[in-house]
Amino acid sequence: MAYRIVLNETSYHGSGAIQEIATEAKARGFQKALVCSDPDLVKFGVTQKVLDVLDGAGLAYEIFSEIQPNPTIENVQAGVAAFKTAEADYLIAIGGGSSMDTAKATGIIITNPEFADVRSLEGVADTKNPAAPIFAVPTTAGTAAEVTINYVITDVQNTRKMVCVDVHDIPVVAFVDPDMMSSMPYGLTASTGMDALTHAIEGYTTAGAVEMTDMMNLKAVEVIARSLRAACNNDPKGREDMALGQYLTGMGFSNVGLGIVHSLAHCLGAKYDTPHGIANAILLPTIMEYNAEYTGEKFREIARVMGVEGVDDMTPEEYRKAAIDAVKQLSADVGIPADLKDIVKEEDLDFLAESAYADACRPGNPRETSVEEIKALYKSLL
Incomplete structure (x- = not known):
């Protein structure tokens, strides 16, 4: 049976990659960019690194920074209006998933105006045209939005996150420059790095996984496991490796899907604005443990690449526990909380469980689930 792999047309990797933005813009004949970046990146001079490249090359642009951490329908609508007002012909998204997702939705609506109602983009939208061209410059090593066909927009009115999947939204060029990530504080490095690890493990074990994406996702687990601690301490090699690891898993999971870790997490973001x-x-x-018996021998390989010794002599129960323990240890080492006690209110469990079950990532989970089982998973972490 045939399967599809969608990737960027071009990507640049390594220190100084952003210098190639001018090269690509000129080669493609672009005239004016709408630069999408969040207010903090503008304030602290991170966005300016790209603007300096544009200024040096004499390339025109306008800045759009009305983007919040969990971008909303209103953010997208403002982006569409800004693109039209600027008379831009391409977008440069600088930031984490928030800037990328806003740019993706904006670019799709610009070229597919029949989807101007942002809610119509949820799920697999039947768009006809590629988005307005997007150059993607990640400043976090986590979402891999620069190489995925996914984006997430928050519907504030209905307290939910909309997962949108569209081959037409992928950035045409990605510039994965670890120098753009060097100003990330410890906590953000840790949380975005664990996001990348989640992508890799869910992408590796999802029901839709294929051998090609398994190679990408398993290698990503290895790279992230060896480099996240160092990256949190702003070690240059750790930063460079995390930039690679998160991109590798983006190549993988974007093409095969995720699972219910993301389903449950999306609901926490929508309800409590919890960082993804x-x-x-x-x-x-917790969800690795829930899925363990439905993942074949894959937890053995996860344990192996995370540095666990002797996995070939272990029983399935032992190597599954070893993989889960390795993830717990990495999470603890970089300072992630162990439970949801300070986040979730018990009276919200029914709403959260129903919303998570309806999430677009849920069908990819290797184990069939139910609203009641999802509720129990939430409750076990209180």
């Missing part, structure tokens, strides 16, 4: 990486990190070990 922290939600994933807290949930991951």
